[in-house]
Amino acid sequence: MKRWLTLSLLLATVVAMGLRCPRLGQRPMHNDEAVNALKFRQLWERGEYRYDPKEHHGPSLAYATLAAERLTDAPDFDHLTEARLRFVTVVFGVGLVLLLPLTADGLGRRAVAWAAVFTAVSPAMVFYSRYYIHEMLLVFFTFLMMVASWHYWRSRKIGWALLAGAAIGLMAATKETFVITLGSAGLALFLNQIWNRLLDASKPPASVPRLRPGHLAAAFAVWLAVAALLFSSFFTNASGPLDSLRTYGPWLNRAGGDSPHIHPWDFYLHRLVYFHAGKGPMWSEALILMLGIIGAGAGFVRKGLGDGNASFVRFVALYTLLLTAVYSLLAYKTPWCLLSFWHGFILLAGVGAAVLVHTVRRPFARIALTILFLAGAGQLAAQAWQASHDYSADPGNPYVYVQTAPDILNLVDQVTALAEFSPEGHRMVVKVMADEGDYWPLPWYLRRFERIGWWAEMPPDPWAPVMIVSAKFGAALDEKKTHRMVGIFALRPGVFFELYVDAGLWRDYMAKRPAKTD
Amino acid sequence: MKISYDSSRRRLGISFCLSIALAVLNCCLGADSPQPAAGADAAQSAAGGNLVPLDIKLPSPAFKGTPKEIQLSSFVEPLSDKPRPPMMVPPGLTNLAPAAKLTCSDKNATSDMLAKLTDGDKEASDTSIIFLRKGTQWVQMDFGSPCEIFAIVIWHAHNAAKVYHDVIVQAADDADFITNVHTIFNNDQGNNSGLGVGTDREYFETHEGKLINAKGIKTRYLRFYSKGSTESALNEYTELEVYGRPAK
Numbered sequence: 088m089k090r091w092l093t094l095s096l097l098l099a100t101v102v103a104m105g106l107r108c109p110r111l112g113q114r115p116m117h118n119d120e121a122v123n124a125l126k127f128r129q130l131w132e133r134g135e136y137r138y139d140p141k142e143h144h145g146p147s148l149a150y151a152t153l154a155a156e157r158l159t160d161a162p163d164f165d166h167l168t169e170a171r172l173r174f175v176t177v178v179f180g181v182g183l184v185l186l187l188p189l190t191a192d193g194l195g196r197r198a199v200a201w202a203a204v205f206t207a208v209s210p211a212m213v214f215y216s217r218y219y220i221h222e223m224l225l226v227f228f229t230f231l232m233m234v235a236s237w238h239y240w241r242s243r244k245i246g247w248a249l250l251a252g253a254a255i256g257l258m259a260a261t262k263e264t265f266v267i268t269l270g271s272a273g274l275a276l277f278l279n280q281i282w283n284r285l286l287d288a289s290k291p292p293a294s295v296p297r298l299r300p301g302h303l304a305a306a307f308a309v310w311l312a313v314a315a316l317l318f319s320s321f322f323t324n325a326s327g328p329l330d331s332l333r334t335y336g337p338w339l340n341r342a343g344g345d346s347p348h349i350h351p352w353d354f355y356l357h358r359l360v361y362f363h364a365g366k367g368p369m370w371s372e373a374l375i376l377m378l379g380i381i382g383a384g385a386g387f388v389r390k391g392l393g394d395g396n397a398s399f400v401r402f403v404a405l406y407t408l409l410l411t412a413v414y415s416l417l418a419y420k421t422p423w424c425l426l427s428f429w430h431g432f433i434l435l436a437g438v439g440a441a442v443l444v445h446t447v448r449r450p451f452a453r454i455a456l457t458i459l460f461l462a463g464a465g466q467l468a469a470q471a472w473q474a475s476h477d478y479s480a481d482p483g484n485p486y487v488y489v490q491t492a493p494d495i496l497n498l499v500d501q502v503t504a505l506a507e508f509s510p511e512g513h514r515m516v517v518k519v520m521a522d523e524g525d526y527w528p529l530p531w532y533l534r535r536f537e538r539i540g541w542w543a544e545m546p547p548d549p550w551a552p553v554m555i556v557s558a559k560f561g562a563a564l565d566e567k568k569t570h571r572m573v574g575i576f577a578l579r580p581g582v583f584f585e586l587y588v589d590a591g592l593w594r595d596y597m598a599k600r601p602a603k604t605d
Numbered sequence: 606m607k608i609s610y611d612s613s614r615r616r617l618g619i620s621f622c623l624s625i626a627l628a629v630l631n632c633c634l635g636a637d638s639p640q641p642a643a644g645a646d647a648a649q650s651a652a653g654g655n656l657v658p659l660d661i662k663l664p665s666p667a668f669k670g671t672p673k674e675i676q677l678s679s680f681v682e683p684l685s686d687k688p689r690p691p692m693m694v695p696p697g698l699t700n701l702a703p704a705a706k707l708t709c710s711d712k713n714a715t716s717d718m719l720a721k722l723t724d725g726d727k728e729a730s731d732t733s734i735i736f737l738r739k740g741t742q743w744v745q746m747d748f749g750s751p752c753e754i755f756a757i758v759i760w761h762a763h764n765a766a767k768v769y770h771d772v773i774v775q776a777a778d779d780a781d782f783i784t785n786v787h788t789i790f791n792n793d794q795g796n797n798s799g800l801g802v803g804t805d806r807e808y809f810e811t812h813e814g815k816l817i818n819a820k821g822i823k824t825r826y827l828r829f830y831s832k833g834s835t836e837s838a839l840n841e842y843t844e845l846e847v848y849g850r851p852a853k
Contacts, residue, residue: 119671142670347673366731421671489672494835497770501795525672558809565806573794575768575807577835579672583768583809597795597802 092196096188099203103184106213106471107177111170114479115491120219121528124172127152128164128534136320138327140334144221146317146327147261151175151224165535172219179227180216183430186227189234192241194403194438195395197445198382202437204464205375209433211359213471214479214486215423221262222423226430228257229268237399245302252306256313259331263338267413268427275406283398287389341419350420355411358422358485359429367483370470374463375429375436382438383407391442400438407431422488482580491528491579498576498586499532502553505588506536508596509552514538518551522559525582529555552592558583689813694755695821698848701754705746705827705847708780711737711840719744727814727844729764737840741771741798741832744842747780747825754819754849757789759829762841763810769840770807771798771832774817776824787824790817798832810834814844823852 116124127149130136136149155175161167183206187199194202206212216223232254239247258265318327341348362370385391386400410428414420440460447453478484480493502517509515517539519526524543533539540551545560550569556562558575562585565572570587577583588596707719718735722744726733737744754776761769771793778785791803808815827847831840 122670348671492835493838527672571794572806574770575809575835577767580836581766582672583766583835593794 089196092188092191092200095200096184096203099200099207100181100184102204102468103181103207103213104177106208106468106475107180107216108174110476111173111177111217112168113476114169114217115493115496116169116528116531117218117220117491118489118527120169120172121531123148123219123221124167124531125534127172131156131164131167135323137324138318138320138330140330141337144262145260145331146320147224147228147257148175148219148221150317151179169219173217176219176223177216179223180212182227183212183230186230186234190237190399190434192394193237193396193399194434195393195441197393197441198395198434198437200437201378201440201460202434204461205378205433205436205440205467206430208464208468208471209372209375209429210370210467210471210474211372211426211429211486212433214474214484215426217475218423220423222426225258225261225265225268226426228254228261229265229427230430232258233272233403239302243297243299243302245305248302248306249309252309253313255306256310256317259310259314260317263334264424264427266335267417268410271409271413272406275402275409278405279398279402282387282401287397287401346419348421349418352415354420355415355422355425355428359425362485364483367478367481368470368473370474370485372429372467372470374460374467375432378436378439378443378460379407379432380435380439381442382435382440385438385442386435391446392438393441393445395438395441400435403431403434403438407435422486489579492577494577495529495532495584498555498574498584499529501574501586502533502536502555504600505553505592505596508599509592511552515553516540516551517553517555518542518546518549519555520545520549520560520562521555521557521584525557525578526555526584529578552589554587556585556587558585562587689816692756692816692818694848695850698755698850700846701748701752701849702746702845702847705748708745708747709737710741710743713738722842722845725844727760727812729762729812729843731764734762734764734841734843737842739833739838739840741830742840743828743830744845745780745829746827746845746847748827748847749825751778751823751825751852752849753821753823753852754789754827754847755821756846756848757817757819757827758814758844758846758848759817760812760814760843760845761810761831761834762843763812763814765836767810767834767836768807769810769831769834771795771803771830772805772807772815773798773800773803773828773830774819775800775828775830776819776822777826777828778824780826782826782828787822789819789822789827793830793832798830800830814846819847819849821849 122143126136126143130149130153136146138146152172152175155161155178156167156171159171161171184203187203187206190202191199232251235247235251235254238244239251255265255269258268314331315328316322318331319325320327340346358370360371360373360376382400383404386397386404389397392400407428410431414424414428444453444456444460447456474484474486478487480490481487482490506513506515513535514537517533517536519529519533519539520542522543524541526541530541545556545562549556549562549564554562554564554570556564564570564585564587569590571590571593572585573588573593574586575583576586702723703725705723707716707722709719714735714737721733721735757774759772759774761767761772772790773788773793774790775782776787776789777783788801790805791801792805792807793800793803796802829842829845833840
């Protein structure tokens with residue numbers, strides 16, 4: 088690898104880390120992050136994991152976290168932090184940059200350098216790298232599959248085939264939507280082969296032996312073995328592998344519209360290209376989209392690709408366009424799903440930037456264009472920083488979706504402070520009552536309480552020293568003066584909790600607590 | 606005194622029978638009562654503080670999928686759909702706020718900005734709302750001379766479902782709030798702003814505003830405190846109305 092390319096990748100990795108790592112625990116845990124964290128708790132404390140075919144995706148996130156926490160000598164679950172959990176997805180987000188050199192003979196070396204820059208600074212990539220959900224793992228394993236398949240295609244060495252098989256197994260064990268990725272990749276491969284045969288003379292090098300069915304069978308076996316290993320929770324859950332197939336029933340219903348996450352076709356593109364809500368700033372990753380379209384075009388016209396491979400670029404373009412179309416047409420949409428196709432656009436943007444710089448002949452213009460693209464990347468990095476920090480929980484951020492309000496941390500602080508004053512400490516009884524069980528991520532934040540109960544409706548006996556009650560219930564548990572309603576706190580925009588505290592406990596707390604300083 | 610032998614024997618017999626009956630009754634009742642030793646133990650435990658708390662099995666959290674995104678500006682709480690009952694006040698009161706001099710703890714708030722608080726525009730649009738800095742902030746009204754205040758209405762911001770924290774309204778005789786300070790409303794139950802422990806409830810912002818009964822308090826100065834909302838650490842104000850009359 089050339090020194091300038093190594094240096095570019097190193098710089099991109101540093102930038103990627105610099106944007107992803109600071110203040111990882113700042114944003115309140117999202118509902119889904121807390122669910123994933125509590126599922127990991129079962130694995131961490133009891134060595135148990137059971138795949139749920141109805142919800143919560145595959146086991147790879149929990150096992151990746153287990154590996155990370157064991158390697159880093161993590162504390163017990165009560166003392167585990169948001170930052171520790173989110174660092175797992177950061178590793179996979181940065182891993183996308185580190186995998187890029189393996190595509191140098193496909194995208195071209197200059198394109199790889201640009202793609203590394205755009206991967207590092209893309210606000211969507213940065214924001215969701217700091218999100219303890221499955222999406223970044225799916226994108227990483229997909230890219231690993233793509234890289235390994237490309238190298239197998241070029242070399243026909245069985246090692247690459249086995250790696251590709253393992254990557255598909257990991258994709259399967261990450262998220263059910265891997266079938267969309269795999270289907271799009273398969274169709275893109277087919278269409279690209281037709282293009283190669285009918286419109287392009289480029290073929291695999293003559294020295295490469297023919298595709299061997301044995302290699303493909305071995306790759307398929309590794310795929311199944313990896314998926315079975317993880318879905319069966321390392322042979323402790325016999326129904327896991329079968330559940331990994333049964334899961335498509337509920338998920339197909341959701342994809343067809345039986346879900347609260349039904350959005351119009353332009354939901355993703357609206358967030359990526361131009362998003363402006365309320366008094367917040369304007370957000371756009373249009374530069375990546377524009378360069379991606381140029382890169383895709385270059386693959387089809389085979390111009391300006393330098394040391395890149397037109398067939399590979401074309402495959403990436405077809406795969407990306409198909410994936411974008413499928414995700415846009417599916418009624419079920421959550422914004423993090425865009426990462427799968429957006430990563431394709433980022434690879435193509437790398438090609439697009441390299442093509443444009445390569446096409447310009449005058450050295451001065453070439454330098455000017457390079458500076459222009461770097462400035463664009465800098466602006467994307469600034470957006471990524473804003474999205475991850477100042478606007479990390481703000482509905483004006485295009486990537487924020489049903490995000491927990493920071494105000495809920497005030498409730499958590501209050502309940503924790505009460506426990507410190509209660510003679511029972513964290514054995515103080517706390518009852519949480521929320522309509523339809525809408526109390527997440529509180530189970531994460533209140534995990535140290537040993538005697539905490541959770542209800543999806545008002546129970547016959549709601550009384551306890553501390554009661555956290557959905558405002559929807561209009562509970563008025565302070566009418567008898569045995570308790571005080573000491574505040575209303577927002578869980579999310581439009582979702583509120585009332586905090587009721589035993590009158591005696593509150594009196595003692597107010598009398599003994601140290602004075603607050605602002 | 607002559608006592609007959611027969612009557613003495615009869616009394617002795619009755620006494621004997623009563624004694625036996627009482628003894629039997631005592632034994633029977635004793636069998637149903639707590640054992641003296643056990644009762645003593647319980648009393649000892651209570652005195653020594655060795656009671657064990659009743660360990661109630663509480664339900665575990667049920668894992669849940671991604672919740673539904675709720676559009677901003679839509680109220681989801683069961684807010685009353687009935688109009689607020691009118692407050693009974695003496696006749697002839699006027700809104701004193703437009704004529705009052707406004708000042709503020711946030712030095713970035715200009716007089717033009719503060720004028721919006723008394724311009725009669727109570728709409729939920731961005732142009733009607735002013736923003737004050739994070740933390741505890743106040744807006745102060747100076748009526749120029751003492752007034753009798755009967756009703757205060759506060760609109761922080763009703764552009765979305767939200768609750769303002771640590772809302773306090775105080776009256777005083779001097780601009781620095783040192784002399785004759787009275788708290789009219791205080792829902793800062795945790796005393797987070799250091800102005801005393803509040804006893805009023807927090808409330809949802811609505812288009813009706815928060816109506817506070819000032820009970821005819823005589824004052825020249827009013828201060829309105831808040832410390833951010835469930836939505837943001839910033840402090841929003843849309844409108845303030847103060848109904849009263851010049852003090853006699």
